[in-house]
Amino acid sequence: MFSSTKAGFFREPTQFEQFQWSPLKYVTRALYHILSTLRTPPKPVDDAIRIVCISDTHNSTPPIPDGDVLIHAGDLTENGTLSELQAQIDWLSSLPHTHKVAIAGNHDTYLDPLSRPTLAVEDRTGSLDWKGINYLQSTSLTLTFPSHGNRALNVYGAPHVPLCGGSSFAFQYPRHLDHWTETIPSDTNILVTHSPPRNYRDNPHALPSGVGCAGLLRALWRVKPRLHVFGHVHAGAGRNYVGWDAGQVAYDRVAMKKHGGFREVLSLEAWRDLVCVAIFGLKGILTTGAWAGERKVTVLVNAATYYDGTNLDHSEKEVQVVLL
The missing domain is CATH 3.60.21.10 (Metallo-dependent phosphatases)
Structure with a gap:
């Protein structure tokens, strides 16, 4: 599915190309980045x-x-x-x-x-x-x-x-x-x-x-x-x-996979990882102090x-x- 002529070090593929190559991977990555952006950054120590x-x-x-x-x-x-x-x-x-x-x-x-x-x-x-x-x-x-x-x-x-x-x-x-x-x-x-x-x-x-x-x-x-x-x-x-939580584990598992094309929508594991990323991302947004619960x-x-x-x-x- 991947063609090095479509994307290189200096040319980001279009959103449609990314979705075509791996629809669930594309959605999971996008969701992860959106939810991470919405989390309040950790508060630095005094001084x-x-x-x-x-x-x-x-x-x-x-x-x-x-x-x-x-x-x-x-x-x-x-x-x-x-x-x-x-x-x-x-x-x-x-x-x-x-x-x-x-x-x-x-x-x-x-x-x-x-x-x-x-x-x-x-x-x-x-x-x-x-x-x-x-x-x-x-x-x-x-x-x-x-x-x-x-x-x-x-x-x-x-x-x-x-x-x-x-x-x-x-x-x-x-x-x-x-x-x-x-x-x-x-x-x-x-x-x-x-x-x-x-x-x-x-x-x-x-x-x-x-x-x-x-x-x-x-x-x-x-x-x-x-x-x-x-x-x-x-x-x-x-x-x-x-x-470094379970949502992070799921995201890394998805991101490391090769492009699967539209056949990956039949993968229960891919859907499980998507749900895990969503749950832990939302938990991080709703928890008081955002990142406070992380070790x-x-x-x-x-x-x-x-x-x-x-x-x-x-x-x-x-x-x-x-x-x-």
């Missing part, structure tokens, strides 16, 4: 820490709001050269945020020893001055905030993405492999990856299974961080709140600040700010 999230700047220097923490989720550059990277680092270093965290993305070629040989000879050697920016590459750090009651946040960052291009792209792994099992510490408060998890702020129509990573989604269910910042899929910029809520932020809808016409996206 909240202000976290500014950006990604996919691709050499640009958009206006950045003030905050306590600045997180860059990769693709600082377009061509991944040493000079491009240092220019982005210099720009980030000039910003006033107390803590700064950055990871690489698939365009940041120099930072991956495996992709670095694809650069011109003059771009393969040299060093970077990170100027106090915390660069994470499958590593963790703890940020402390004396001005916020000595609160601390554990941050884990990793640049890896499912295979999406040629050898000049960095930090790729075969799409069928699970790169994330047991790699993310269980006490992580803020997770920073370049790849989105499957189903969330992803482009589910860019490939038969979407651009995001299913293994990363499974890791999210295990760790349940308070905040997950990512990018990579420019068109997915924005945020979601995930409450944990994760804010998912696709922080891409660049959108290339035609690969030529570039425009800036709104910078996401999260209070924790």
Whole structure:
């Protein structure tokens, strides 16, 4: 049912196409997003820490709001050269945020020893001055905030993405492999990856299974961080709140299924998942405090600040700010 000529990384299929490919999946996804939007966002704690999230700047220097923490989720550059990277680092270093965290993305070629040989000879050697920016590459750090009651946040960052291009792209792994099992510490408060998890702020129509990573989604269910910042899929910029309840299980089950065409209307399991998403979504709206009954809520932020809808016409996206 899926045709890659109909939908790619940069062209969202029409609503009718999506309905044709998978009517119950289309209705379930639409219902989930409507009900999630109607739920009141979790209330931040008093004296909240202000976290500014950006990604996919691709050499640009958009206006950045003030905050306590600045997180860059990769693709600082377009061509991944040493000079491009240092220019982005210099720009980030000039910003006033107390803590700064950055990871690489698939365009940041120099930072991956495996992709670095694809650069011109003059771009393969040299060093970077990170100027106090915390660069994470499958590593963790703890940020402390004396001005916020000595609160601390554990941050884990990793640049890896499912295979999406040629050898000049960095930090790729075969799409069928699970790169994330047991790699993310269980006490992580803020997770920073370049790849989105499957189903969330992803482009589910860019490939038969979407651009995001299913293994990363499974890791999210295990760790349940308070905040997950990512990018990579420019068109997915924005945020979601995930409450990790039975309705979420049903939504993920539906979203992971292949397009079934109109024959899926005969599936009792598909109807059961649709009803489950509806019940838990309505419960979340009607419950006092909206998300208050959830054991944990994760804010998912696709922080891409660049959108290339035609690969030529570039425009800036709104910078996401999260209070924790």
